[in-house]
Amino acid sequence: MADLLWEQGDLTGARPLLERALATREKMLGSDHLHTALTIHSLGTVLLQQGDLTGARPLLERALETREKTLGAEHPLTAISMTNLAVVLRDQGDLAGARPLFERALAVREKKAGPEDPAANRPRYHLARLLLVSGHANEAITLGETALAAHEKVLGRNHAWTVDSARVTTDAMGAVGRTEEAKALRERYGVPSSIAFFAMNFGAKC
Numbered sequence: 586m587a588d589l590l591w592e593q594g595d596l597t598g599a600r601p602l603l604e605r606a607l608a609t610r611e612k613m614l615g616s617d618h619l620h621t622a623l624t625i626h627s628l629g630t631v632l633l634q635q636g637d638l639t640g641a642r643p644l645l646e647r648a649l650e651t652r653e654k655t656l657g658a659e660h661p662l663t664a665i666s667m668t669n670l671a672v673v674l675r676d677q678g679d680l681a682g683a684r685p686l687f688e689r690a691l692a693v694r695e696k697k698a699g700p701e702d703p704a705a706n707r708p709r710y711h712l713a714r715l716l717l718v719s720g721h722a723n724e725a726i727t728l729g730e731t732a733l734a735a736h737e738k739v740l741g742r743n744h745a746w747t748v749d750s751a752r753v754t755t756d757a758m759g760a761v762g763r764t765e766e767a768k769a770l771r772e773r774y775g776v777p778s779s780i781a782f783f784a785m786n787f788g789a790k791c
Contacts, residue, residue, distance in 0.1 A: 645670040671683040675718075680719050694708060726763075751771070
């Protein structure tokens with residue numbers, strides 16, 4: 586039921602159901618069981634999507650620890666936990682902590698699914714965003730263009746992941762003065778300029 590509400594965008598409705606499911610699974614299965622880790626991860630991700638980074642972080646750390654211990658560091662589910670935890674760290678300003686997690690997740694997903702798989706290119710997009718914010722715009726362009734090409738090929742031009750990849754690519758291009766290329770890409774994918782570039786350069790609060 587929580588998954589259904591989550592898919593419908595009802596995070597407020599999904600959260601208490603996941604909290605109840607987690608309490609039951611911890612009691613019946615233990616804190617280190619894979620099913621428990623799944624619920625921990627789901628609850629942490631819901632909190633992340635609600636903007637509750639402080640609440641999401643310990644849950645996603647627990648899920649990653651359990652999945653690494655039970656499934657191994659190169660399992661796709663472990664890579665998902667790496668990615669979501671890295672998003673929290675990045676959004677909390679811990680860029681040094683987030684970067685290796687994104688890089689590890691990207692390596693795992695590419696190895697398991699191939700370089701054009703959407704799941705492999707999602708951490709690549711997130712890593713591009715991190716590099717842009719940390720002042721490495723040229724590296725961000727390379728990653729963003731790769732993710733954009735793969736997402737458009739597999740998911741289509743209008744998919745949310747394709748648009749996200751287009752946005753980070755155009756913002757990185759704008760950061761290095763490639764304004765005409767950035768403008769053309771924005772028109773192609775229908776994306777406005779993100780505030781990330783302006784926050785990076787002018788200290789705006791996002």
